[in-house]
Amino acid sequence: MSEKSPLPRSAMNVLPLKERMKILRRHMPELDPLVRSRNFAEVNLGLNVLDAVTEASRCIECAKPGCVVDCPVGVQIKTIVALIHAGDYLAAAAKLREDNALPAITGRVCPQENQCEGGCILGKKGAPVAIGNLERFVADFERESGQLGLPANAPKTGKSVAIVGSGPAGLSAAGDLVQKGHRVRVFEALHELGGVLVYGIPEFRLPKSIVKGEVDNLRRMGVEFETNVVVGKSVTLDELMQEEHYDAVFVATGAGLPVFLNVPGEHFNGVYSANEFLTRVNLMRAYNSEFDEPVYDCRDKDVIVVGGGNTAMDAVRTARRLGARTATLVYRRSEAEMPARKEEVKHAREEGIEFHLLTNPVEFLGDEKGWLTGARCVRMDLSEPDESGRRRPVEIKGSEFVLPANVAIIGVGTTANPLIQSTTPDLATNKWNYIVADEKTLRTSKPGVFAGGDIVTGGATVILAMGAGRKAAASIHEYLTSGEW
């Protein structure tokens, strides 16, 4: 994966390594927590050119760069950072696009600490190169410059691919496949494109305009989109292949049905799944009074959010912005086990989110009219690690207490959406009803059908879904070229 620098000697970083390592990591400017916790504007403001170049100069250009190894889509980070240092931001963006169809998005939502930045050698002793911030910088620079380095498409192959779902997996597969010369049409169940990027991730973390920009780029590359199609209901996989003559289908329908806690009182008014709460606020813009969509008026109310992942973190920070008096995260393990990105946890704390760790709701309480008034919770203790490797939480007897709440949002995960599986009998699923796909080729049990992202793995991250999209694209291209299943 390491490759020769594309730069002339004169553009290379001449600072000795020791000097580079003395430079402090550049800080990403952020909106003030007091200001941002009352609006939906993006929290991170992006690096300026000076900071970006300085940050890029910190890279010690490892012969075997750990950042590239630890990137799920193998972005050529070392080369890109060198190009930024040399001041050729557009070339850096074009290089980035070779491996990542949605750079402005991943620069904002990837858990870099576990991936590229986790692999950065500088992180062993100090702070790793701020790769995520640099990625975002070049993607934003390119978009604002209006000079898109969209890769050219190969000559038309005459083959066509249907992609089910316009989330990160579907979009990145679409970008790769259209480049290979195939006709690509993406089907989306909702009225807006982007999947979890528009219904799930809030505006303050990923502005909708960024998603729209990336979708528009794909459209410029020739990708077709059709909204309001629920594959499995509006049309089946068999109909797509037999009647609409797609040569291959990529199923990337994403996370599915929300999981509730299955405790008494979950039907009180004010109890939401995180999916519903976030969909109302993000996709349907309930935070903006010009829109018709209602959401519970959180102003001066107590809101609790149950869960420790990014979705729970998004929900609790959203509740805060809707004016909640208290916005509290309730998580049954400790902070160390939280799956959320570190940055989100930090931002949440800055915004005044309260954390009730090692706490689990056992019942929701309501008034006589059915409106939520609180959650009866128990304190938890951590015992031996379970199959996920995280220490298993156990109840502490006699530790019950009531947390007052007008709104409770459950963000503890999802189960597989059954719509496609139930109308495609020859599509193999596992015992949790996720679609079974070969790990390397993403081929399913049904010839011509590939699957990837959350509908195969269960709830994961945007970048893993994108990685699956890229893998599927390569595999589909191989299948369409060889014709062999």
Place this chain on the structure above:
Amino acid sequence: MYKIVDARGVGLNIKQFVIEAPRIARKHKPGQFIILRLHDKGERIPLTIKSSDPVAGTVTIVVQAIGKTTSLLNCLETGDSILDIVGPLGKPSEIENYGTVVVLAGSVGTAMALPTAYALKQAGNHIVFIEGARSAEMVVFEDEVRAASSETFIMTDDGSYGELGLVTKKLDELIQSGRKIDFVLAVGPVPMMRAVARMTTPLGIKTMVSLNSIMVDGTGMCGGCRVLLGKQSKFACVDGPEFDASMVNFEVLMQRNTMYREKECASLKQFQENMEEQLAELRAELAAGEKHYV
């Protein structure tokens, strides 16, 4: 966008729309519904499909103006368009030959019950259709109801048409007269469906009700439409909308349906204050094309 090829009033504040939606028309089965959105700032609302024509590529829906979105929708005419329609959603009605089937439908619920009643009749059932409405001007689709049934009763709350009384009064009469009833379908306001369930459950008559819980996406993703069946949570959009009435917790359904009552009322009032302007705005937006995508 989805073109309205025919729009006509069929009762007081009740309008029928025939809309071009070829994908939905091809796949629709009785009991299923669509979700539509009128404009870029609009909400998504579920509406049951009354009928479909796969050859013409159209679906027919019937709308009672109740809140803002339905009121605005009912201002639209033939030639106008609807921004987004998705479907068909939900599980189709289970069609079997039960024997004697009583269909109870309240006003606009008649449109929802009709396709299932037709299908049940074609499956060989003897259909007793009891249509209820507040008054004569809200009795809808009488001809089609008669065509879909073997016996027809029209009930009005004020006695201005058909017989005086609620649909459950007629059901009670049928039960009291010793008629053998093998299956009941009830579609209408929640109190009506609850009343039917209370009558048929003790008698062990299999009864299905079509639940109208609040929905957002309609594909199972949000869980907002969850209903309580015994101790189990089910999603009306993917597990329903029809459920075994004997299991349904109607109180929870009624309570959950009040979730946004305040905002709904404010929204409707604000709409009624300048209907003309908002209709003009909607038409201008549709004429300018879809904003967010395409």
